Amino acid sequence: MGEAPELSAQERAGRPFPVSWDQFHRDCRALTWRLNEVGPFHAVIAITRGGLVPAAIVARELGVRVIDTVCIASYDHTKQGELKVLKGISDEVMKLGGGTGRGLLIVDDLVDTGKTGKLVREMLPEAHFATVYAKPMGRPLVDTFITEVSQDTWIFFPWDTALSYHPPLRDGAA
Numbered sequence: 001m002g003e004a005p006e007l008s009a010q011e012r013a014g015r016p017f018p019v020s021w022d023q024f025h026r027d028c029r030a031l032t033w034r035l036n037e038v039g040p041f042h043a044v045i046a047i048t049r050g051g052l053v054p055a056a057i058v059a060r061e062l063g064v065r066v067i068d069t070v071c072i073a074s075y076d077h078t079k080q081g082e083l084k085v086l087k088g089i090s091d092e093v094m095k096l097g098g099g100t101g102r103g104l105l106i107v108d109d110l111v112d113t114g115k116t117g118k119l120v121r122e123m124l125p126e127a128h129f130a131t132v133y134a135k136p137m138g139r140p141l142v143d144t145f146i147t148e149v150s151q152d153t154w155i156f157f158p159w160d161t162a163l164s165y166h167p168p169l170r171d172g173a174a
C-alpha cells in the first residue's frame with residue numbers, strides 16, 4: 001500500500017470562509033473599537049505579510065504613525081513549514097516598548113495553529129497581540145480578536161482571491 005498523500009492545511013481545513021474587502025474593513029474597524037479601550041499604543045507592529053492590511057487600518061483609526069514590521073515566512077501557499085524570521089523588530093521600536101513590548105501593539109490577520117503568534121510573543125512578551133480572526137488552537141495566544149472560526153475552516157482573504165464565475169447549482173456546482 002502506498003502512503004496517503006500529505007494534505008495541506010487548506011485541504012485539512014475543508015470548510016471555506018471567503019472574506020470580502022468590505023467585510024474585512026468592517027472587521028478591522030470593529031477590532032479597533034476594542035483596541036481603543038486597551039491603548040494608547042506607542043507603535044503598531046505588523047506581522048507580514050497578512051498583518052500589513054489590518055495594521056494599516058488599525059493604525060489609521062487609532063492615530064498611530066509609528067509602524068514596524070516583523071517579517072515571518074511559514075506557509076508556502078497552504079503548507080506550513082519551518083518558521084523563518086526574515087526581518088526582526090527595529091531597535092527604535094524595541095526601545096519604545098522598553099525591551100519587553102509594553103505599550104506596543106502587534107497585529108496579524110489571523111492565528112491558526114498559533115506558531116507565528118508564539119514566536120512574536122516571545123520577542124515582545126508584554127506587547128498586546130491583536131488579530132482579526134482566530135482559530136481555537138491559536139486563540140489562547142491572542143489578547144484581542146473579532147471573529148472565531150473553527151479549526152477546520154480555511155479563511156480566504158480578499159488579497160488572495162478574485163471574483164470568478166460560479167455555475168448554477170442545477171448544473172452540478174457543489
Ligand SMILES: O=P(O)(O)OC[C@H]1O[C@H](OP(=O)(O)OP(=O)(O)O)[C@H](O)[C@@H]1O
Nearest residue numbers: 048049050074075111112113114115116
Ligand atoms: O497561527 P499559524 O498557524 O502560525 O498561522 C497564522 C499565520 O499564517 C499566515 O501567514 P503566512 O505565514 O502564510 O504568511 P503571509 O502572512 O505572508 O501570507 C497568517 O497571515 C498568519 O501570520
Ligand code: HPA
Nearest residue numbers: 075112153154155156157
Ligand atoms: O485559514 C487561513 N487562511 C489563510 N491563510 C492562513 N494561514 C494559516 N491559516 C490560514
Ligand SMILES: [Mg+2]
Nearest residue numbers: 048049050051
Ligand atoms: Mg502571516
